[in-house]
Amino acid sequence: MTTLADLSTPCLVLDRPRLVDNLARMSAACRRNRVALRPHLKTAKSIDVARIALAGEAGGIAVSTLHEAEYFASAGLTDIQYAVSIVPDKLARVAAIETRGARVTLITDAIEVAEAINAEGERLAHKFHVQIEIDCGERRSGLAPGAPEVIAIARLLAAGTGTAFAGVMTHAGHSYACRSLVDVERVAEIERSAAVAAAEAIRAAGIRCPTVSIGSTPTALHAGHLEGVTEVRAGVYMFGDMFQAQIGSCGVEDLAVSVLAEVIGHRSDLGHILIDAGALALSKDRSTEAVPNDVGFGLIAALDGKPLSPQMRVARVYQEHGLIPVPAPLTVSDFPIGTKLRVYPNHVCMTAAMYPSYNVVDGGHEVTEIWARTNGW
């Protein structure tokens, strides 16, 4: 029997009961809103997690890289949305995945790209399925719902012999700036209405718009209603992180992924301890800087996963060192060298990307399984 105390640090710990609870909460939210859930696997990047996340769902997933699409298609998943703007020179990789049996739905917001996809589809005698990306206020990518290019691209994709028009999608990334659930619900309605408005404009032009896809973890959980939406994408809900806990997507007691680390040094003169989880092991994400309770680079918990103090956090990181000021009434001597601790990260998508696998526990200390992750591009 391997326990957490036996593992070489730093490494990832995944608490399966918390994962299962988080998945159930999002499934229930989507059922309540009568929309399909398309789990976004950019966070988990693991077929083992995907299989649990897909239990009882329609079977579609979203990914953020073609490498993820290749990995999940190889594992047998067949309905994959690549939720980042496609560029023409990546179409050969898409076609290669699709000839092995999966569908990879693409997104674009540019008419020249839609034309290039159609040309490449004609050249390959292949039909690429493409959605139009709508900007619902994030101001990153996408077209305004009422932009004339939306109809022009939909028409081109629907008419092309190398393309099929697969609907519209949007992402309310700006929900991360919300600081209350009332605010999140307001952004969710903006997200919903932008996607639905674009779909209605397309339909009014006589073009079939099969899918209306929205999503971000906060809006997916807290939308008031999702009329006109067909599916919701979300990813970080599976694990949660300190940032999500502070904007109301989950509680600290729901966080399913932590970094196992070990105390490697003391400075009793300065009142801090050092762990072997630094900038590479935790990432340099500082998203909690923007919320009221800044936890530096992560919140410290005991080996059993319980936070030791709301103030005990990784305050500084170096490449392989994390520096933790010890808050009173605790003292440095409460943490002998060799003590194992767990760190709840600020942004789990960034932190998990540094590791090849999850050490799975069922709420306790025993490592019951090891689940592989895939990283890179």
Next chain:
Amino acid sequence: MTTLADLSTPCLVLDRPRLVDNLARMSAACRRNRVALRPHLKTAKSIDVARIALAGEAGGIAVSTLHEAEYFASAGLTDIQYAVSIVPDKLARVAAIETRGARVTLITDAIEVAEAINAEGERLAHKFHVQIEIDCGERRSGLAPGAPEVIAIARLLAAGTGTAFAGVMTHAGHSYACRSLVDVERVAEIERSAAVAAAEAIRAAGIRCPTVSIGSTPTALHAGHLEGVTEVRAGVYMFGDMFQAQIGSCGVEDLAVSVLAEVIGHRSDLGHILIDAGALALSKDRSTEAVPNDVGFGLIAALDGKPLSPQMRVARVYQEHGLIPVPAPLTVSDFPIGTKLRVYPNHVCMTAAMYPSYNVVDGGHEVTEIWARTNGW
């Protein structure tokens, strides 16, 4: 022939002539100061880079993880300093590397760890080589040069049957806070004198102190003199990055590693373009936030490596998107979708850690070799 234009993005590009020049500059600085150069391979994590960095040097390296030690020992390197505090439960991995022929020199600043190393060495009938870490002002880890524990630990390590005392080491990480070469030279002298003072205190107690090891890229390059020091460790000098360029360790024209990315979208209404290199491809390191010319998450160059404008930088990152405001007189339409660009990262140690390999170019566009990297723990 593969050229940069053929590569799937994002990926790392390594300019070999620049690497060779950077290596030569550090070698010359160490020769000038009559100290051995121990290249720190936490940045490059590649045996191909190590072999070039070691040409003409004594052969010793430093590493920041035991995984790196295992990798470089497997590749035949035999003099490895593990420059992060050892903890007793990692000694089994150290002993396993050493039984295959390499020496892994350890560091500690704690008497209880020195005792535990000796006990484990006795148990395994093995001699661990251990240095004492000195704090020269970084205030992270290490003992003050005059602390009585320095002598006590040296005596314990020298007398132990499971240990050999291997000298003292320090790291002037606070040189990164310097904003002028005069300041760097001042910190270099503080670093040197702290290490030498500790060594002299140990020698005055009748204990042989064979090695006096210091190092950080800025202090290694700009020390006024290094009397009493036997070796210098440095790592980031091999590649350089935007942060190092701004604190005077190198120029932008010396940066040997960049991320190759592709324009995936436009927002002409907002004046920005998007590339397929975001938070994972560049890292969320914001070290240039602290220097006068903030380059966000990286400086943009054309495919040939020449910066397009001192103001053209990745201003925001999302997991897989980088957002670049296009500075006048350039316009969004100067960057058609599909354009390949290069990004010089803020902190190359963090950025390179996301990639499995380097695409090597000899100053031009042709990829002449692919060099593997090793990541993780």
